[in-house]
Amino acid sequence: AQSVTQLGSHVSVSEGALVLLRCNYSSSVPPYLFWYVQYPNQGLQLLLKYTSAATLVKGINDFEAEFKKSETSFHLTKPSAHMSDAAEYFCAVSDTGTYKYIFGTGTRLKVLA
Amino acid sequence: NAGVTQTPKFQVLKTGQSMTLQCAQDMNHEYMSWYRQDPGMGLRLIHYSVGAGITDQGEVPNGYNVSRSTTEDFPLRLLSAAPSQTSVYFCASSYERGTSSMNTEAFFGQGTRLTVV
Numbered sequence: 001a002q003s004v005t006q007l008g009s010h011v012s013v014s015e016g017a018l019v020l021l022r023c024n025y026s027s028s029v030p031p032y033l034f035w036y037v038q039y040p041n042q043g044l045q046l047l048l049k050y051t052s053a054a055t056l057v058k059g060i061n062d063f064e065a066e067f068k069k070s071e072t073s074f075h076l077t078k079p080s081a082h083m084s085d086a087a088e089y090f091c092a093v094s095d096t097g098t099y100k101y102i103f104g105t106g107t108r109l110k111v112l113a
Numbered sequence: 114n115a116g117v118t119q120t121p122k123f124q125v126l127k128t129g130q131s132m133t134l135q136c137a138q139d140m141n142h143e144y145m146s147w148y149r150q151d152p153g154m155g156l157r158l159i160h161y162s163v164g165a166g167i168t169d170q171g172e173v174p175n176g177y178n179v180s181r182s183t184t185e186d187f188p189l190r191l192l193s194a195a196p197s198q199t200s201v202y203f204c205a206s207s208y209e210r211g212t213s214s215m216n217t218e219a220f221f222g223q224g225t226r227l228t229v230v
Contacts, residue, residue, distance in 0.1 A: 099143075099163060105154060
């Protein structure tokens with residue numbers, strides 16, 4: 001069965017520092033991969049998705065993620081953190097041809113002034 | 114275009130009571146699903162539907178029922194509420210009918226925060 005592992009349930013960075021949130025998936029074939037963000041008391045909003053067209057995916061708010069098949073990873077990065085980036089981030093995977101999404105346990109990002 | 118609409122936003126139930134969480138989407142999506150979110154556990158799939166009249170169980174279906182009589186609506190019923198069902202519930206939809214791409218993200222509602230006392 002598909003699974004998603006997010007390393008680090010809490011990550012703190014200083015404002016202006018690099019953001020790196022880790023996601024590894026288990027799959028024998030490249031799945032569809034997604035990063036979602038959840039602000040307090042809100043639903044999930046799509047940041048970006050891997051479509052197999054390009055291994056480096058750019059999303060909203062200067063976030064990007066790189067698909068690395070050899071490492072089964074899809075880490076999320078942002079060059080310079082803003083206070084407004086403080087939120088919980090979820091990595092998700094869905095198998096080719098299905099509509100079932102498997103979510104990681106989430107990483108809560110804290111941005112320090 | 115409202116997207117995915119969930120009602121109510123907040124609910125307090127007594128143990129043993131039943132209730133229905135409503136979910137509606139206006140994006141002509143085939144696939145709809147219900148998740149519960151608990152601290153440290155991410156989102157876990159309760160039930161899902163790949164089209165009107167078709168439903169199936171997810172990872173944590175016990176204590177919940179669903180039906181899909183129309184494409185737009187996918188209500189979640191709690192049969193006899195228990196404190197273990199205290200959670201935040203999210204409805205999601207994806208895959209617009211008639212499109213060929215199988216790679217499509219899920220759109221989420223704003224959630225229902227349920228407390229069972």
